[in-house]
Amino acid sequence: MNMNPHLLLKPGKEYILAAKHPWIFSMALQTAPALTEGELQKNGAVVDLYDSTGKKFLARGYYNAKSQITVRILTTDPKENVDEDFFVNRFTALKKLRETFIDTQKTNAYRLVFGESDGLPGLIVDRYDDVLVVQIHTLGMENLKKEMLAALKKVFDPESIYERSDIGVRGQEGLSDQPKGLLHGKPIPKEMEILENGVPLLVNIEEGQKTGLFLDQRENRKALQAYVKGKTVLNCFCYTGGFSIYSALAGATKVTSVDSSGPALETAKRIFERNGIAPAEHEFLDEDVFDLLEKYRLEKRRFDVIILDPPAFVKNQKSLKRGLQGYTFINERALGLLPEGGILVTSSCSAHVTPELFEKMLAMAAGKAHCTLKVLESRNQPIDHPYNLFFPEGKYLKYYVMVKCS
Numbered sequence: 578m579n580m581n582p583h584l585l586l587k588p589g590k591e592y593i594l595a596a597k598h599p600w601i602f603s604m605a606l607q608t609a610p611a612l613t614e615g616e617l618q619k620n621g622a623v624v625d626l627y628d629s630t631g632k633k634f635l636a637r638g639y640y641n642a643k644s645q646i647t648v649r650i651l652t653t654d655p656k657e658n659v660d661e662d663f664f665v666n667r668f669t670a671l672k673k674l675r676e677t678f679i680d681t682q683k684t685n686a687y688r689l690v691f692g693e694s695d696g697l698p699g700l701i702v703d704r705y706d707d708v709l710v711v712q713i714h715t716l717g718m719e720n721l722k723k724e725m726l727a728a729l730k731k732v733f734d735p736e737s738i739y740e741r742s743d744i745g746v747r748g749q750e751g752l753s754d755q756p757k758g759l760l761h762g763k764p765i766p767k768e769m770e771i772l773e774n775g776v777p778l779l780v781n782i783e784e785g786q787k788t789g790l791f792l793d794q795r796e797n798r799k800a801l802q803a804y805v806k807g808k809t810v811l812n813c814f815c816y817t818g819g820f821s822i823y824s825a826l827a828g829a830t831k832v833t834s835v836d837s838s839g840p841a842l843e844t845a846k847r848i849f850e851r852n853g854i855a856p857a858e859h860e861f862l863d864e865d866v867f868d869l870l871e872k873y874r875l876e877k878r879r880f881d882v883i884i885l886d887p888p889a890f891v892k893n894q895k896s897l898k899r900g901l902q903g904y905t906f907i908n909e910r911a912l913g914l915l916p917e918g919g920i921l922v923t924s925s926c927s928a929h930v931t932p933e934l935f936e937k938m939l940a941m942a943a944g945k946a947h948c949t950l951k952v953l954e955s956r957n958q959p960i961d962h963p964y965n966l967f968f969p970e971g972k973y974l975k976y977y978v979m980v981k982c983s
Contacts, residue, residue, distance in 0.1 A: 581622075581623050581624050581625045581637065582622065582624045582625070582640075583624070583625050583626075583627055583631065584606055584607075584624050584625070584626050584627070584640070584648065585606070585607040585626075585627050585628070585629055585630075585631050586601075586605055586606060586607065586626060586627070586628055586629055586635070587604075587605055587606065587607050587629060588629040589629075590605040590606075590629070591628050591629070591635065593605055594626065594635045594636055594650075594653070596967065597653075597967035598650075598967055598968060599638075599649055599650040599693045599696075599698055599967075599968055600646045600648075600649060600650070600693075600698075601626065601638070601646070601647055601648035601649075601650070602645065602646060602647055603642070603645075603647040606647060606648070607629065620640065620641040620642055620643055620644075620716055620751060621639060621640070621641055621715075621716035621717045621719065621720040622639065622640055622717075622720070623637065623638070623639050623640075623651075623659050623717075623721075624637070624638065624639065624640040624648065625637050625655075626638065626648060626650075634655045635653065636650045636651075636652065636653045637650070637651055637652050637653075637654075637655070637657070637659060638650040638651045638652075638698075638717070639651065639659075639715070639716075639717025639718070639720070639721070640717070641715070641716050641717060641750055641751065643716070643750060643751035644715070644716070644749060644750050644751070645749070649693070649698035649699060649715065649717060650698070651663070651696070651697070651698070652696075659721065659724075660724055661724040661727050661728050661731075662728075663724070663728075664697075664721075664724055664725050664727075664728030664729075665728040665731055665732055667690075667695070667696060667697055667728075668689070668690070668728055668729065668732040668733070669732055671689055671690060671695055672689065672732060672733065675687060675689060675960075675961055678960045679960070679961065683772060683774055683775040684772060684773055684774055684775075684795070685704070685705075685706045685771055685772050686703070686704060686705045686706065686771040686772070686773055686778070686780070686790060686792060686795075687703070687704055687792055687795070687959075687961040688701070688702070688703050688704075688792055688793075688961040688962055689702040689703065689704050689709070689733075689961070690702035691961070691962050691963065691971070692714070692971070693965070693968050693970070693971060694962075694963055694964055694965045694968055694971035695963070695965075697718075698715065698717075698718070699713060699714045699715030699717060699718035699719075700712075700713060700714070700718050700725065701713075701714070701788070702729065703788040703789070703792060704733075705769060705771050705780055705782060705788075705789060705790075706769065706770075706771050706772075707735055707736035707737070708735060708736060708737045708738075708739060708765050708769065708782065709729060709733060709735045709737070709738045709739070710738075710739050710740070710741050710782055710788040710789060711725075711726075711729070711738060711739070711740050711741070711742070711760070712740070712741050712742050712744065712788060713740070713742045713747075713756075714742075714744065714746050714747060714750070715747075715750050716750040716751055716752055719750075719752060726738065726760060726761065729761075730761060735761070735762060736762050736763060737759065737761060737762035737763055737764070737765050738759075738760045738761035738762060739758070739759055739760065739765055739782055739783070740756055740757055740758055740759075740760050741757055741782070741787075741788045741789075742755055742756045742757065743755040743756070743757045757783075765782055765783070767781065767783065768780065768781050768844070769782065770851070771790075773795055773798070773819075774795065774798075774799045776822065776823065776826065776852065777848070777851050777852060778790065778817070778819065778822070778848055779817065779844055779847055779848050779851065780817075781844065784840075785817075786816060790817070790819075791816065791819065791886075792959075792961070792962075793926070793958045793959060793962050793974050794819060794820070794886065794924070794974075794976070795959055796956070796959040797924070797956055797959075797976045798819050798820055798823045799823065800954065800956065800978075801820055801823055801824065801827075801884070801922060801978075802823055802824070802826070802827035803827075804882060804920050804922070804953075804978060805824045805827050805828070805829040805881075805882050806827055806828035806829065807828060807829070807830060808824075808829050808830065808881035808882045808920075809829070809830055809831050809832075809833075809879075809880045809881045809882070810824045810829045810831070810832045810833065810880065810881065810882045810883075810884065811833045811835070811880040811882070811883045811884065811911075811914070812824065812832060812833065812834045812835065812884045812886075813835050813866045813869075813870070813883070813884060813885050813886070813887070813907070813911070814835070814836060814866055814885065814886050814887045814888065815834040815835055815836045815841075815842075815845060815884075815886075816836055816838070816841050816845075817841050817844040817845050817848060818834050818841075818842075818844070818845030818846075818848055818849070818861075820884050820886065820922075821834040821845060821849075821859070822845070822848050822849060822852055822854070824882070824884075825849065825852075825854050825859060826852060826854070829882070831858070831859055831860065832859045832860070833859070833860040833861075833862065833880070834859070834860065834861050834862065835862045835864050835866055835869055836862075836863065836864075836866075837863065837864065837865055837866070838863070839863045842861045842862075842863055845861060846861060866887070866907065867906065867907065870907060870910035870911065870914070871910065873910075873914050874910055874913050874914065878914055879914060879915070879916055879919075880914055880915065880919070881915075881916070881919055881920065882919065882920040882921075882922065883911040883914060883915060883919070883920070883921055883922065884922040884923075885907055885908065885911055885921070885922070885923040885924065886922075886923075886924045887903075887904075887907065887924075887925075888926070889925075889926050889927040890903040890904055890925075890927055890930075891927035891929045891930050892927075892929075893929065894929055896929075897929055897930070900927060900929075900930065901930070901934065901938050904925060904930070904935070904938050904942075905938050905941055905942045905945070908921070908923055908938070908939060908942035908943075909942040909943075909945045909946045911923070912942060912943060912946035912948055912950075912981060913946050915981045916981070917948075917981055917982065917983050918980060918981065918982075919980070919981045920953075920978065920979070920980055920981075921950065921977075921978075921979045921980075921981060922976075922977070922978050922979075923939065923976075923977050923979070924974070924975060924976045924977070925974075925975045926973060926974055927973070928970060928972075928973035930975070932955075932975050935975045935977075936977075939977065939979070948981050948982060948983060949981075949982045949983070950979040950980070950981060950982070951979060951980050951982055952977055952978070952979050953978045953979060953980055954977070954978040955975070955976065955977050955978075956976040956977075956978075957972065957974045957975060957976065958972075958973070958974040962974070
């Protein structure tokens with residue numbers, strides 16, 4: 578018999594579970610007498626959700642009164658306990674899905690678990706060859722860490738498991754720590770080589786952005802190659818040069834890679850060398866992109882293709898207006914550096930910026946630059962970052978390839 582504490586929804590709020598959304602906010606819950614200090618020992622506990630009468634089971638998830646999202650749903654099956662077997666079953670299904678659609682002989686770095694979209698809220702797991710990198714966002718998933726790690730070992734048998742939970746969002750869950758380090762297996766190298774679409778790339782798991790690499794742009798990097806042969810390319814916010822190396826391999830005549838991180842640029846140079854391309858034939862600039870775009874505008878510089886893949890300018894709804902201004906500025910300045918017929922490749926990873934808002938911003942930038950834009954291609958995140966139609970918040974990546982017209 579399951580002894581999880583029971584929570585009751587308010588009358589009329591059952592539709593939230595019927596719509597299969599994985600988040601329950603406090604306003605949808607009754608004040609539950611069963612949730613006494615003795616029965617619910619601490620936030621992060623697994624709880625069962627019932628309808629307003631307390632008679633019908635609806636879902637099982639974990640609870641946190643300190644979070645805006647009070648309950649995150651793990652299962653709607655009353656027979657499915659949240660234990661090691663639960664994680665084994667989820668991981669096995671996700672492993673099969675990834676390996677069905679990803680050629681693992683050519684790509685050995687991809688996302689295995691994508692949080693709510695994969696039915697495991699608060700958990701990210703990325704694969705880098707034989708190393709798994711976990712990132713835990715929530716108190717509830719932190720409390721399930723032992724069972725989760727045991728299941729990862731059982732299903733994937735990795736050489737190492739490394740944690741990169743050094744993220745500020747944990748503070749919103751009442752978590753004061755940001756753990757980072759080896760959880761299982763042998764120590765990982767400072768820099769490891771992975772394969773992405775057959776292209777060797779270098780990743781610093783311990784110190785790199787996110788879990789080491791922006792895995793969500795993998796297929797977009799490959800798609801870019803159709804537009805760059807024989808072209809001069811400016812790659813802004815290049816990080817370790819993913820779009821840059823794909824451009825060079827596709828026959829771009831010169832690639833200028835810009836980032837404010839010197840160490841990331843040095844890694845980019847090593848990636849060029851690893852792929853048999855001399856870094857000296859291209860350009861790597863440790864610069865602020867905003868300042869450099871303005872400098873190039875004054876110098877009347879021109880490039881055939883410009884790539885804008887900035888960090889998230891919009892972290893929350895409050896920063897939306899300012900973030901859109903930032904996107905408008907860089908896109909307007911980039912358009913000023915393109916000739917007619919030039920290609921603008923622009924992206925946003927801000928979930929709060931919808932595709933509709935992003936397109937309106939691009940139209941505004943084109944108007945300011947006194948040109949028009951025609952969309953040649955629009956894309957989003959790849960199949961290892963699937964967005965669930967019942968969880969639209971998981972759809973965050975926007976990627977456009979456009980041609981500048983008069």
